[in-house]
Amino acid sequence: MYQQDRVSIIGGGLAGLISAILLARKGWTVDLFEKKHYPFHRVCGEYISNETLPFLNKNGLFPGELGPQEITRLQLTSVNGKSAELSLDLGGFGISRYAFDNFLYKKALDAGVLVQCNTSVEGVQFNNNNFILKTSGSDHRSRLVIGAHGKRSKLDLQLNRDFIRRRSPYVGVKYHVRMDHPPGLIALHNFKDGYCGINNVEEGKTNICYLTHRDNTKHYGNIRDMEEHVLSKNPFLRTIFQKAELLFDKPEVINEISFETKKPVENHVLMTGDAAGMITPLCGNGMAMAIHSAKIVAEWSDKFLKKEITREAMEQGYKRDWSKEFSTRLWAGRQVQRLFGSEGASGIAVNIARYVKPVAGLLVRQTHGRFF
Ligand SMILES: Cc1cc2nc3c(=O)[nH]c(=O)nc-3n(C[C@H](O)[C@H](O)[C@H](O)COP(=O)(O)OP(=O)(O)OC[C@H]3O[C@@H](n4cnc5c(N)ncnc54)[C@H](O)[C@@H]3O)c2cc1C
Secondary structure, eight states: OOGGGGGEEESHHHHHHHHHHHHHHHTOOOEEEEESSSSOSSOOOOOOEEGGGHHHHHOOOOOOOOOOEEEEEEEEOOOOOOOOEEEEEEEEEEOHHHHHHHHHHHHHHHHHEEEEEOOEEEEEEEEETTTEEESSSSSSESEEEEEOOSSSSHHHHHHHHHGGGSSSEEEEEEEEEEEEOTEEEEEEEETTTTTEEEESSSSEEEEEEEEEEEEHHHHHHHHHHHHHHGGGHHHHHHOOOHHHHESSOEEEEEEEEEOOOSSEEEEEEEEEEEOOOOOGGSSSOOHHHHHHHHHHHHHHHHHHHTTTTTTHHHHHHHHHHHHHHHHHHHHHHHHHHHSSSSSHEEEEEEEOOOOOOOHHHHHHHHHHHHHO
C-alpha cells in the first residue's frame, strides 16, 4: 500500500474509534489521532439508545462484559417538581464513556488501527488530491481524512468553519455517584435554564449529568453554589444532591456546547459524530448518531479507497446519506429543547407525558432513529 492510501482520523471518541475499526477491518491503514490518553472521563449522560444494538452486536462492539445497565423507562420532572413517567419504545443502556471508549480503543488496537494518543491535530491541508495533517510533532500524509473531533475543537478555527465564531451559552457538568437510583430508569429533571439526566451505569455507579446556561454559573461563581440555589429548587434534585456520594473529587465540566447547524463535509474532510452536527443532549441520542454516522462514513470511504468512485461522488453520497438520516432529528431536538428549562414549559412537558402519552411518544420518536 502506498503512503497516500492511508486514512487519517482526527479524534478518538465513538465516531472516530468506530470508523477506524471498520476501515481497518476492511484492510486499510488507519492512523487515529487522539489528543487525550485512554481511559478518561467525558461530560456525557452515558445513556445509549438501543437503536445501536444490531450494529454493535454484529460487529462485536457491544460492551456486554462491562455490565451495561438496561433502561426502559423515562421519568420527567418540572422545575417545581411535578413528575410523570413514560415507558420508552426503544429504550437503551447505561455505560460510562470511561469504560466504553477504552473498550473500543482496545478493539481498535486489535483491528490494527495505529492510534496516536496525546496527539492533537493542529491543521489540515488539502493539495493535489492528498492531505497533510499537522500535529505538534510532525506532518502526516493521507489520501482521506475523517473529522471525528467532537462538538468543538481548535481545529474548527483552522478549518474556518462557520459555527465556531458564534459563542454558545451552554455548559455541561457530570458526576459519577453512588445513590439509590431505580434500575431501568432514566430521569430528566428540569431546573431554571437547564435539565439534569440521571441513570445507572456499570459497577453500581450512577451518572448525574446536566446542561445549564452560563448565566447560572456566572451568577453564582462556582458549581456548588449554583447547584444549591438553582438545581435544588427542583425537590427531586435537592434530595439527590443531599444524599448522593460523589465519586469524583470535582465534576467534569465543559463550556461552549453548540447545537448550531454544521456541514458534514468541509475542505474535503468527511465530518462524523458531533463534528458534523450535535443533537441536544436531552434526546439521549448523540452517541447513537455518532456510531451510525461512523458506519455511514466508513462505507463511503471504503468505496473511494477501492477506487470504485471519485472523491466528488464520495463527498456527495456521504452528504446525502448524512442529511437523510440526521437532519430531521437535529431539527426536532432543537424544537423539543424549548420545552425544557423553564417553569411553564417544563410543566407543559410533564403534563403531555402524564395525560397525552401518544404525543409524548411521538416527540421521543422524532428525536430518535431506527435500528441500524
Ligand atoms: C451534557 C451532555 C450530555 C450528553 N448526554 C448524552 C446521552 O446521555 N446520550 C447520548 O447518546 N449522547 C449524549 N451526549 C452527546 C454525546 O456525548 C456526543 O454526541 C458524543 O460523545 C459524540 O461522539 P463523538 O465521537 O462525535 O465526539 P467525542 O466523544 O466528543 O470525541 C471527540 C474526540 O476528539 C478529540 N479531539 C478533539 N480535537 C482534537 C484534535 N484537534 N486532535 C486530536 N483529537 C481531538 C477529543 O479529545 C475527543 O476524544 C451528551 C452531550 C452533552 C454535552
